[in-house]
Amino acid sequence: MLLETFTRRKPSDFEGDLNLKQWVSYSLPEAVMDVIDANLVTPMDNRLQKKLDVVSSIMKVALDCCTESPARRTNMKDVVGMLQKIKIQLLAR
Template sequence: MRCLQYGIMLLETLTRRNPNEFEGDLSLKQWVSYSLPEAVMDVVDANLLTSTGNRLQKELDVVASIMKVALDCCAKSPARRTNMKDVVMMLQKIKIQLLAC
């Protein structure tokens, strides 16, 4: 799977939104990008969040990190997109952070 497709799939999964839902100049990528990192709660699918309090903030930080990886995969220029080997390594690091919570 190419990085661009993977990034879009991650964004769709984490937001539960379809890229075709947006009109005009706004896209799924832009909507998420404008919301990170401060307003991640506004774009993430609430069904993915299971914690409260301090743990909730840690979950939101992890989701924001994954969304950042997804956005890196969605760069307009193919040369600026993260390669899939690096994506896997970044996601493994995020997984370790999540398990440490």
């Protein structure tokens, strides 16, 4: 759900062997700007790098939630904690 929200793409938008998870994974962290919804950040944003770092962190959490093996997926309690830390990072000056 996080991947769809932050990329504004659906899993059905991809064909062949490429899927949403792979597309995001291949783009992190260097090309996060290429995969996120263009409405979230603008190149002229004075806090652009900080926002890109935060979005990249959120995407990494999302990818952890999509791990093939259910036993290897991050549990939701830990996900909430990770997202709270990311929120603090965003709000810090």
